[in-house]
Amino acid sequence: MDLKIYRLAWLLAGLCSIAFPLNAQSDTGRLSKILDYYFGEAESDKPRFLAYPTLAYSPETKWELGLSSLYVFHAGRDTASRLSEVNAFAFVTQEQQKGLWLDHAIYGPQNAWFSLGRVRIMDYPLHYYGVGYSPAEQPLALVQGRTVSVRERWLKQIKTHRYVGLELDVQSFGNVHFDWEPHAHGFLPPLGHQGALNVGLGLGWVHDSRPNVLNARSGGLAELAFLHYNHRMGSEFPMNTLFFDVRKFWTLRPQQVLALHGAAQLSAGHIPFTQLSMIGGESIMRGHYLGRLRDKQMLALQAEWRWLPFSWSQRLGGALFASCGSVSEDWPFAVWHGSAGGGLRYLLFPEKDVYTRVDIGFHRAGYGLYFYIGEAF
Helix, strand or coil, rough: CCCCCEEEECCCHHHHHHHCCCHHHHHHHHHHHHHHHCCCCCCCCCCEEEEEEEEEECCCCCCEEEEEEEEEEEEHHCCCCCCHHHHEEEECCCCCCCEEEEEEEEEEEHHHHEEEEEEEEECEEEEECCCCCCCCCCCCCCEEEEEEEEEEEEEEEEEEEEEEEEEEEEEEEEEEEEEEHHHCCCCCCCCCCCCHHHHHHHHEEEEECCCCCCCCCCCEEEEEEEECCHHHHHHCEEEEEEEEEEEEEEEEEEEEEEEEEEEEEEECCCCCCCCCEECCCCEECCCCCCEEEEECCCCCCEEEECCCCCCCCCCEEEEEEEEEEEEEECCCCCCEEEEEEEEEEEEHHHHHEEEEEEEEECCCCCCEEEEEEEECC
């Protein structure tokens, strides 16, 4: 069952009411201030912080308990600088899985530079379905291992909205063990099945005219990056990877946004299975289990119509989306997969135009449910 329920949030108001019992009028006022801090209006240049517990369930993890946080700010409290954001998410599960995620997009004063990156540290089972555009119907193996993944970009503005700079990618997968299923007899272990350590360096070019990274209503993003991995940099598997990412946004009606997104990841060389191009997850091809479709090349396209918010509400909105994508060992792509769905949006920070979202994506073999802050792209 390709189902992963991401972060069904507990109500923050309920948590606050437990932590601050309403025994007197002063307590009521204190609770009101807390809720106003998280969800109320504030100065547009003022940094904001939000932390909340999360609860999730999936067949792979059983119950998952986590803590998410978001910090948003403008450099020097100058709203002429783009909104920067730092995300953190920590979790443990009933199956003894655990992890820490850190994400950031930080813009300097007057957008003269920015740093974009993410860190994943996880002890987490990985379902392996094989390689190619027609994977096995059922997982071939449950892969145990410890993942440390770091992707960082340091980019300098060379012209309005245009940046160039260095990129670093570190991928470590250790303590690996394959628990093969009985029906997987005859399948050979993939490259990297005994573990992998790869370090890549490269160059990146970005054109970014989005006023708000977490919720773009206009402008666009175009990113091109090349990463090279070799033995001299500490890599066990020499390879090259080329990334494309193009996004465009239009406000066509009041509070209604059309968003288009295209992404590609093209690799050559000795590629461990953990670094093969994949589709699925909470951002691209929502509904598909991330990693079920993987190969050396990937191309995905998606479109989304957003109501931010609905005309009859000040904070509640929604979205409809559709996507198609494919993976392949080489060009051309032979088989294409699709998904479609929708979701609800809630305006968390009105003065910064930041929403939280709950999305459900469907494909022919299943669906996935996702809870996140910020749009999928």
